[in-house]
Amino acid sequence: MSFIWNFPLFTVLLSLFSGPLCMMLSAKAARNYTIAYESVLIGMTGSVLAYTLKTGTSFTYTMGEFPAPWGNEIRAGSLEALIALLFSVVLLCSVTAGYHFIRKDMDESKINLYFTLLNLLTAALMAIVWTNDVFTGYVFLEILTLTSCGILIVREIGRTTLAAVRYMILNLMGSGLFLMGIVLLYDVSGHLLMVPIRQSLREISSDPAAIPAITMAVGIMTIGIAIKSGLFPFYFWMPDTYGWATPTSGAVLSALVSKGYIFLLFKIYYRAVGIDVMQKTPILKILFVLGICGIIAGSFNAIRASNINRMIAFSSAAQIGYIYMGIGIGTTAGFAAALFQILAHALTKSLLFLTAPYLAEVSSDSLKFHALQGSAHRDPAAGMMFTTGALSMIGIPVFAGFASKLMFGQAVVLGGVHWRILAVLATLGISSVLNAFYFIRTLIRIYYDPDEQAKSSANSRSAFDLSRAGFGFAGFVLVVLNVFLGLFSWVVSDVIYRGLGMFL
Amino acid sequence: MISHILGNYEEAAAVLLFGIGFTTLLFHRNLIKKLIGMNIMDTGVFLLLASMGYIRGRKAPIIENGVTDPQRYINPVPAGLVLTGIVVSVSVTAVMLSLSVRLYKRYHTLDLDTIYVLSKHQKEDR
Numbered sequence: 001m002s003f004i005w006n007f008p009l010f011t012v013l014l015s016l017f018s019g020p021l022c023m024m025l026s027a028k029a030a031r032n033y034t035i036a037y038e039s040v041l042i043g044m045t046g047s048v049l050a051y052t053l054k055t056g057t058s059f060t061y062t063m064g065e066f067p068a069p070w071g072n073e074i075r076a077g078s079l080e081a082l083i084a085l086l087f088s089v090v091l092l093c094s095v096t097a098g099y100h101f102i103r104k105d106m107d108e109s110k111i112n113l114y115f116t117l118l119n120l121l122t123a124a125l126m127a128i129v130w131t132n133d134v135f136t137g138y139v140f141l142e143i144l145t146l147t148s149c150g151i152l153i154v155r156e157i158g159r160t161t162l163a164a165v166r167y168m169i170l171n172l173m174g175s176g177l178f179l180m181g182i183v184l185l186y187d188v189s190g191h192l193l194m195v196p197i198r199q200s201l202r203e204i205s206s207d208p209a210a211i212p213a214i215t216m217a218v219g220i221m222t223i224g225i226a227i228k229s230g231l232f233p234f235y236f237w238m239p240d241t242y243g244w245a246t247p248t249s250g251a252v253l254s255a256l257v258s259k260g261y262i263f264l265l266f267k268i269y270y271r272a273v274g275i276d277v278m279q280k281t282p283i284l285k286i287l288f289v290l291g292i293c294g295i296i297a298g299s300f301n302a303i304r305a306s307n308i309n310r311m312i313a314f315s316s317a318a319q320i321g322y323i324y325m326g327i328g329i330g331t332t333a334g335f336a337a338a339l340f341q342i343l344a345h346a347l348t349k350s351l352l353f354l355t356a357p358y359l360a361e362v363s364s365d366s367l368k369f370h371a372l373q374g375s376a377h378r379d380p381a382a383g384m385m386f387t388t389g390a391l392s393m394i395g396i397p398v399f400a401g402f403a404s405k406l407m408f409g410q411a412v413v414l415g416g417v418h419w420r421i422l423a424v425l426a427t428l429g430i431s432s433v434l435n436a437f438y439f440i441r442t443l444i445r446i447y448y449d450p451d452e453q454a455k456s457s458a459n460s461r462s463a464f465d466l467s468r469a470g471f472g473f474a475g476f477v478l479v480v481l482n483v484f485l486g487l488f489s490w491v492v493s494d495v496i497y498r499g500l501g502m503f504l
Numbered sequence: 505m506i507s508h509i510l511g512n513y514e515e516a517a518a519v520l521l522f523g524i525g526f527t528t529l530l531f532h533r534n535l536i537k538k539l540i541g542m543n544i545m546d547t548g549v550f551l552l553l554a555s556m557g558y559i560r561g562r563k564a565p566i567i568e569n570g571v572t573d574p575q576r577y578i579n580p581v582p583a584g585l586v587l588t589g590i591v592v593s594v595s596v597t598a599v600m601l602s603l604s605v606r607l608y609k610r611y612h613t614l615d616l617d618t619i620y621v622l623s624k625h626q627k628e629d630r
Contacts, residue, residue, distance in 0.1 A: 135585060142592045146599055153603070158610050162623050165603055165616070169538060172596065173529055176545045179589065180522060183553050192581070 004051045005059055007044040008076045008130040011084065014040065015123030019116045027111035034095055034115045041088040049081035053495065058502040060132065069196055073132035079339070079499025083263055084129045086343055089477065090255050090350050091122060097354040097474035098248030105155045105246040114154050121147035121252070125260045134182050134272060135192045137264050141178065145171045148257045151249040152241060163240040170237055174228035181221030188213050194272035205277045215281040218273055222283055225265040229258040231324050232294030235317035242316065243309035247357045250309070251350040254316045259342050262323055269327070270335065271503055279330055288328025288420070292427050294321025299434035307367040311438060312352045315393060318431060319345045326408055329420065333411035336496045340407050343492065344400035344485055351389040351478040358382035358471065359446060374449025383446055385475040390439040392482050395432050400482045403489035405432070514555035521548030535604045535614045539597060546593040550586045557582025
């Protein structure tokens with residue numbers, strides 16, 4: 001047993017301790033501490049990734065050394081490590097780029113409490129990524145819900161409180177259904193750990209009479225997670241929730257929290273239930289259809305949106321649809337494409353949510369499209385980063401969004417079912433056109449300046465401003481990772497396939 | 505069909521409670537009643553768990569008089585899950601109640617539809 005085996009547990013424990021610690025620090029100290037400890041998280045998750053890739057196997061950490069059917073387990077393979085690494089990188093970037101707005105949006109004396117919530121949220125995310133026990137998954141799912149509601153209401157305006165209440169009510173319905181699903185699954189299989197569940201389900205599912213019970217249990221769980229992560233038709237809460245939050249919260253909620261839920265569902269499908277059993281139920285087909293509906297509906301709503309944050313939020317609904325469409329294809333290639341989309345979307349969407357408020361800041365603090373006219377000239381750095389994100393969302397080659405769309409196309413063609421090939425390729429085409437429509441329209445708006453007064457106006461910013469080093473750093477990292485995913489997608493997809501191989 | 509339901513009346517009651525709670529949470533306009541609905545929904549799940557875990561005539565797994573035969577005891581895990589679930593549900597309720605207080609202080613009503621209409625007329629549009 002190598003020392004690295006402790007790292008997954010350390011990431012959870014360190015985050016849990018960091019939360020209360022930040023309560024005792026001043027605002028600035030809490031920020032600096034959070035940045036330092038998130039860098040440590042990146043180091044730990046990165047070394048777990050390197051270790052699992054080197055040894056080629058995953059490892060299981062038994063809590064308290066109680067063996068398999070009784071104890072609680074943490075399990076780490078390349079895939080979990082890759083997702084945990086992504087989460088820590090995006091968290092670090094969100095904090096460094098969004099701190100400017102955190103100070104603006106809330107009282108100085110409460111900023112340390114914001115970091116408390118953010119660190120507890122990190123603990124929940126890490127635990128969900130590493131855990132091998134569905135009930136532990138449920139407990140941290142609730143912690144994730146509570147903390148994400150917390151980072152939403154810290155901006156004390158009526159709109160965020162209302163958005164938080166609606167978000168919480170939907171999330172509570174989702175958690176209730178998920179808990180019910182776990183209870184039924186426990187009832188059917190007699191286990192809570194993922195691998196024993198799969199072994200017992202494999203025996204049970206050979207009897208066709210047992211399939212409805214399994215479908216019921218997994219189906220209820222799926223509806224719960226679908227409500228929580230915003231699959232069509234449950235996506236209507238997204239614009240208020242993401243649009244009114246402080247930018248760090250918006251980026252974390254859309255890029256990480258929804259992905260945490262989906263990753264837990266993915267683990268349940270792939271490891272706890274098993275693809276062979278999943279294919280005997282109609283759940284994957286339904287997800288496939290709902291995913292496609294989500295892509296189309298999200299894109300149309302984004303076109304109709306009146307401000308830039310609402311547009312980005314609706315585009316999140318479309319991107320979540322892609323992930324579910326990939327899961328719904330039901331083959332290993334489909335799952336890999338969905339996972340790649342999780343990476344691509346987390347990096348791109350956080351970039352968009354973090355740069356849009358900087359564009360608004362030089363446009364008299366308005367997020368409305370007509371005010372943003374020419375804002376990219378007033379703040380060239382933010383404009384460039386926003387452009388990268390927008391191009392990646394449309395699916396222009398070189399950027400991450402293109403690679404993920406390519407992987408969806410390949411996955412469905414390899415799957416070989418005719419109606420699916422037709423549906424996916426048509427959806428990819430239509431959604432690319434729709435994405436291009438609203439993102440290019442936005443790009444033209446932020447670069448087009450009819451009066452040509454932007455450069456001389458007083459509130460413009462230079463591209464190299466040392467007081468915004470945190471924003472520059474975060475934007476640079478996200479843009480570089482985005483281009484890396486686009487150009488070297490085979491490196492990442494290789495890691496995903498090796499991770500899926502050690503997943504079982 | 506009816507004999508199945510009567511034979512498993514605890515489970516049937518649990519599912520009924522879950523349904524009542526879920527629809528209250530979804531459709532009721534009053535925030536406090538929504539919260540009561542959430543608690544009923546969670547109670548339904550706990551009843552289901554507890555009734556699955558209980559076997560008539562057996563005891564909690566605490567060894568008495570040196571009896572180690574597993575046939576005499578029940579599985580303690582469902583009871584543990586119920587306890588954890590209750591803790592989660594209490595904390596969620598506390599957070600939601602504090603949110604309701606905040607909304608009430610701002611809008612002076614607990615009717616979600618009214619609050620939604622009021623928030624539309626607010627001047628905090630960016």
